[in-house]
Amino acid sequence: MLAIDVQLLQKKFKVQKNREGLAGALRDLFMREYIEVKAVKDISFQIPQGEICGYIGENGAGKSTTIKMLTGILVPTSGRLLVNGYVPFKEREKFVKEIGVVFGQRSQLWWDIGVIESFQLLRKVYKVPEVDFQNRLNELVERLQLGDLLNRPVRKLSLGQRMRCELVASLLHNPSILFLDEPTIGLDIVVKTEIRDFLKQMNREHGTTILLTTHDLQDIEALCSRVIMLDDGKIIYDGGLEQLKANWSKGREVLFQFADHTRLDKLEQLTLGLGVEWTLENDLTAQMWLPHGVNVSDALARVVGAVEIRDIKIFETNTDEIVREIYRSEKVSS
Ligand SMILES: Nc1ncnc2c1ncn2[C@@H]1O[C@H](COP(=O)(O)OP(=O)(O)OP(=O)(O)O)[C@@H](O)[C@H]1O
Numbered sequence: 001m002l003a004i005d006v007q008l009l010q011k012k013f014k015v016q017k018n019r020e021g022l023a024g025a026l027r028d029l030f031m032r033e034y035i036e037v038k039a040v041k042d043i044s045f046q047i048p049q050g051e052i053c054g055y056i057g058e059n060g061a062g063k064s065t066t067i068k069m070l071t072g073i074l075v076p077t078s079g080r081l082l083v084n085g086y087v088p089f090k091e092r093e094k095f096v097k098e099i100g101v102v103f104g105q106r107s108q109l110w111w112d113i114g115v116i117e118s119f120q121l122l123r124k125v126y127k128v129p130e131v132d133f134q135n136r137l138n139e140l141v142e143r144l145q146l147g148d149l150l151n152r153p154v155r156k157l158s159l160g161q162r163m164r165c166e167l168v169a170s171l172l173h174n175p176s177i178l179f180l181d182e183p184t185i186g187l188d189i190v191v192k193t194e195i196r197d198f199l200k201q202m203n204r205e206h207g208t209t210i211l212l213t214t215h216d217l218q219d220i221e222a223l224c225s226r227v228i229m230l231d232d233g234k235i236i237y238d239g240g241l242e243q244l245k246a247n248w249s250k251g252r253e254v255l256f257q258f259a260d261h262t263r264l265d266k267l268e269q270l271t272l273g274l275g276v277e278w279t280l281e282n283d284l285t286a287q288m289w290l291p292h293g294v295n296v297s298d299a300l301a302r303v304v305g306a307v308e309i310r311d312i313k314i315f316e317t318n319t320d321e322i323v324r325e326i327y328r329s330e331k332v333s334s
Pocket of ligand 1: 015037038057058059060063065066
């Protein structure tokens with residue numbers, strides 16, 4: 001069974017239009033005018049069990065609206081939607097036991113009571129047997145090192161501490177699918193890394209399926225083998241991260257530091273026919289640019305065999321740049 005099966009899913013919102021000026025406001029009083037916003041436009045995708053998939057796109061692309069439909073908070077305008085075999089907005093009680101949800105910007109914990117009390121309340125909401133709950137809690141608390149925090153009220157926690165608690169809260173009932181909407185937003189790099197490692201481990205050990213929206217492409221690089229990219233409510237890319245890079249990144253750069261003075265024409269001679277380009281930064285440093293499709297080790301072998309080298313650095317194209325590149329070409333072609 002697929003974890004997520006989405007077919008031609010659509011969501012329209014009716015938004016009130018405000019007419020201008022006093023006369024407009026008066027007219028609005030008597031006859032409201034509405035416009036329709038199509039937030040999600042006939043999207044289809046399938047996610048098998050155990051996959052970690054990144055769901056990305058610019059602000060307003062429709063990511064949160066999709067997550068809200070997938071978690072049963074919003075009812076789709078049209079289309080078909082199955083999560084673990086359930087239609088999310090129907091059969092709510094059974095369905096919510098199968099999923100965990102973290103909205104980075106909103107808390108599912110009670111602000112003024114101790115974290116552990118929030119967890120206990122969630123145990124009752126999800127009807128988790130006490131023994132299962134304790135085992136699960138112990139495992140999660142140890143993994144995320146929450147020991148000291150459990151008795152503090154949520155309002156006294158730092159953002160990083162709160163996010164770790166949010167993750168525990170979403171996993172206490174042992175869901176097989178986890179929806180994360182900006183789980184690392186605003187966190188420092190240490191906490192981000194901790195959360196990424198934790199999610200990878202959950203996925204590896206429990207086979208948890210994860211759908212993750214993020215603006216942080218390092219999250220995607222660290223976690224996702226697959227990326228779905230949304231633009232203006234439509235899917236513009238669905239595939240592997242490697243493929244995404246191969247199709248869209250402009251190439252790779254290799255920085256060489258030589259032991260002796262090396263001339264540009266010699267370097268060009270060495271890599272003749274490969275289509276690489278050289279730039280000399282100074283007598284001892286040169287940069288080689290390789291277009292996609294050129295084997296890095298072939299190019300390196302030619303240089304390494306002929307010139308004495310002190311240091312080599314290979315720069316991968318940043319996924320941020322790739323996304324910008326796709327948007328640019330999308331805008332050009334549409
Ligand atoms: N409840 C709502 N009523 C009216 N319009 C909405 C509502 N929720 C979302 N929209 C509109 O739908 C579009 C998609 O919004 P959505 O929040 O899904 O985007 P997003 O990709 O999650 O953006 P962000 O990265 O900023 O969270 C936007 O144009 C937004 O203004």
